[in-house]
Amino acid sequence: MTVLKRYVLRLFISLKYITANVVDRNNGRVVATASTVEHAIKNSLECGRSCNAKAATTVGEVLAMRLKVEDLEQGQGRGIHVDVNKEVEKKGFKNKTKVWAVVNALKNNGVKVILENDEDNPSRPSY
Numbered sequence: 001m002t003v004l005k006r007y008v009l010r011l012f013i014s015l016k017y018i019t020a021n022v023v024d025r026n027n028g029r030v031v032a033t034a035s036t037v038e039h040a041i042k043n044s045l046e047c048g049r050s051c052n053a054k055a056a057t058t059v060g061e062v063l064a065m066r067l068k069v070e071d072l073e074q075g076q077g078r079g080i081h082v083d084v085n086k087e088v089e090k091k092g093f094k095n096k097t098k099v100w101a102v103v104n105a106l107k108n109n110g111v112k113v114i115l116e117n118d119e120d121n122p123s124r125p126s127y
Contacts, residue, residue, distance in 0.1 A: 004078070005025060005078070005081040005116075006024060006025055006026055006076065006078055007022055007023070007024060007025070007031065007072065007076075007078065007079070007080045007081065008022070008023050008025060008080070008081045008082070008083075009021070009022055009023075009080055009081070009082045009087075009102075009103075009106070009113075010022075010023055011087050011098075011099060011102060013056075013095050013098055013099075016036075017035060017036045017037050018035065018036050018055055018056050018059050018098060018102070019033065019034070019035035019036070019037065019059070020033065020034050020035070020059050020060065020063045020102050021033045022063065022067060022072070022080055031067075031070060031072060032063055032066040032067050032070055032072065033063070033066070034059045034060075034062040034063040034066060035059065036055050036058075036059060041058060041059065041062060044058065045058060052098075053097045053098055053101040054101075055098075056097075056098040056099075056101035056102050056105070057101045057102070057104070057105045058105075059102055059105075060101065060102040060103070060104070060105025060106050060109070061105045061109055063102075063105075063106065064105065064106050064109035064110065064111045065109070067080070067106075067111055068109075068110070068111075073110055073111045073112065074111075074112045078114075079112040079113060079114040080106065080111055080112065080113050080114065081114050081116055082103055082113055082114070082115055082116065083115075083116040084099060084100070084103060084115055084116070085116075086116075087099045103115075
């Protein structure tokens with residue numbers, strides 16, 4: 001069975017780290033990942049006790065580069081699906097800026113991002 005929303009973005013945000021994964025829902029495999037746990041990203045940031053929106057933007061930019069290397073920035077024509085409301089609800093309202101920082105970094109670096117359930121959310125900045 002082929003899933004229509006094949007590639008989805010999943011975020012994991014803690015007090016110290018941010019991890020972004022793009023998951024292929026057909027086989028459950030992570031096709032690209034980026035995290036502030038990685039030494040290359042961690043060393044380029046000054047992320048003391050808490051990661052900020054700048055760290056989230058860096059994670060989004062690195063994930064976009066890795067998707068381009070895998071030739072998946074268009075999600076094989078279907079795009080990368082993101083349910084921002086669900087991600088914000090899971091992470092808590094105080095992480096809303098970090099969630100949007102990752103999504104906007106992906107969009108700004110040429111990744112085809114498809115936002116889910118956004119038409120009734122007036123708090124989302126319109127682009």
